[in-house]
Amino acid sequence: MNKKEFMDNLNATLGKLPVEERNDILQDFEEHFTFGLEEGKTEAQIVESLGSPNHIAKELVATYHVDQVEGSITAGNILRAVWAVIGLGFFNLVIVLGPFIALVAIVVSGWAVAVSFIASPLLVLVNMTIALDHFVLFDLFFSLLLAGLGLLIAIGMFYVTKVLMNAFVRYLTYNVNLVKGGMKNA
Amino acid sequence: MNVQFKKGVLELCVLVLLDKQDRYGYELVQRISDRIAISEGSVYPLLRRLTKDGYFTTYLKESTEGPSRKYYKLTDEGRRYLDELLQEWETFTNGVNQLIEEGVNRE
Known part of the structure; x- marks a missing residue:
């Protein structure tokens, strides 16, 4: 691989980052x-001696997305961060995807229970008309x-x-940090 | 050596190198790779992360020959972090060394 190939490869994997961020990295x-x-x-x-441009870029992308989530927690941000961290290696697939699926399952089922409880008087009305x-x-x-119970569960689920x-973002x-090292986690 | 382990040590190396003086990226990479076998490219993501975490600031300095260089400077927060890491490093290596000595003595 020559310089041009290295830079092209790096640039391609960095693709999703904002232009300034990408230019700054390429400049380095x-x-x-x-x-x-x-x-x-x-x-x-x-x-x-630099090593794989692909791997370097993946690391940079993961750091970027996790930083974004720390700034503002939105569903899109979290998904992108999860995806980027998983991309770092098989180890991360197991320890990130597992908890993520469990967490989504808990949240979704909690909300489903709340919504169906709240909607139950409606079902009685439907039953009446039929x-x-x-x-x-x-x-x-x-x-x-x-319905009352459902409202309480909904409020609870909100928190x-x-x-x-928040806990997941910290995770x-x-x-x-673990993948990048950091003696704090050694 | 284990990649994960090496990366942790890399962070410490970079912080130590910047303790006495500001250095530019290439210089940091060379100093480290002279002593330890590393993928040199992995130092740059590390430098970016530590800068984002507020441990370094960067500035550009024109040089008489060649392009301008991006220098890294340790912040007060970075220095505190370095002290913390150094302490952990000492406890860690002391522990491992003792285990090695005990293990070797018994044989």
């Missing part, structure tokens, strides 16, 4: 090549009780979702 490597060549090394030697003579007061009161998402950050 541009500089590296210049000084290396000045010292009399060949392009091939420099590329050889079978006019079949009106049981117990059904109505019970469904109202469920649970927030807390879980992601920890993961990136």
Whole structure:
């Protein structure tokens, strides 16, 4: 691989990053090549000791996305960060994707329960319109009780979702630090 | 050597090198790779991350020959972090060394 191939490869994998960020990174490597060549090394030697451009870029992309999530937690940001961290290696596939799926399952099922409880009086009404003579007061009161419960669960889920998402972001950050080293986690 | 392990050490090396004086990227990479076998390219993501975390600031300096150089400067926060890492490193290596000595003595 020569310099051009290295830079093209790096640039291609960095593709999703904003232009300034990408240019800044490319500039660092541009500089590296210049000084290396000045010292009399060949392009091939420099590329050889730099290592895989693909891997370097993946690491940079993962760091970038996790930083973004720390700035603002949105579903899109989290997905991109999860994806980028998983891309770092098989190890991360296991320790990131597993907890992520579990967490999404908990959040989704919690909300599903809340929504269906809240909607239950509606179902009683539907039932009434379908079978006019079949009106049981117990059904109505019970469904109202469920609706109340559903509202409480919804409020609870609102906080649970927030807390879980924050915890997961911390976990992601920890993961990136782990993969990149950092004696704190050694 | 284990990649994960090496990366942790790399962070410490970079911080130590910047403790006494500001250095530019290429210089940092060469200093480290003179002593330890590393993929030189992995130092740059590390430098970016530590800069984002507020441990370094960077500035460009024109040089008489060649392009301008991007220098890294350790911040106060970075220096505190370095002290922390150094302490951990000492505890860690002391522990490992003792284990090695005990292991070797018994044989």
